[in-house]
């Protein structure tokens with residue numbers, strides 16, 4: 336089995352990048368962990384990957400344009416046989432003041448699910464459900480404990496069948 340893990344992320348205010356780095360660190364010590372910004376990720380890198388982890392801030396219920404563009408460039412079937420996982424950062428809907436906004440945010444959905452769907456469409460084997468990590472406010476900071484939760488989530492990826 337190929338032991339290279341690739342973590343691809345986008346981040347506007349830096350919070351998703353922090354989560355991505357905690358995930359990369361939490362993966363333990365497989366042969367190689369590469370972490371790449373979505374704007375610099377190349378489709379050719381996917382060929383030698385055993386586990387692919389992709390994450391984005393949730394912006395308007397979906398990943399950023401940069402991350403979405405990268406997902407679009409993945410050729411059909413390119414992820415066949417590759418273990419994949421998706422994450423995002425997001426606001427905690429229950430804490431939003433306006434009931435209307437709360438409802439819209441909850442029903443609109445989140446980036447991680449859309450990323451997971453795109454990875455599956457390209458043939459990826461989704462090994463855990465899409466996961467969200469919480470920010471206190473639009474520009475952050477991350478909620479307390481989220482970096483540790485991200486590292487724990489990453490450790491679970493290594494063990495997932």
Ligand SMILES: Cc1cc2nc3c(=O)[nH]c(=O)nc-3n(C[C@H](O)[C@H](O)[C@H](O)COP(=O)(O)O)c2cc1C
Pocket residue numbers: 345346347348349350351352391392393394395396397424425426427440443470472473474475
């Ligand atoms: C234009 C815009 C749209 C957003 N849309 C959502 C959303 O639909 N749902 C949500 O939970 N958070 C939303 N947020 C909050 C972002 O998820 C938050 O800014 C992000 O987690 C920060 O990550 P970053 O520091 O990596 O950019 C939005 C923020 C901005 C600026």
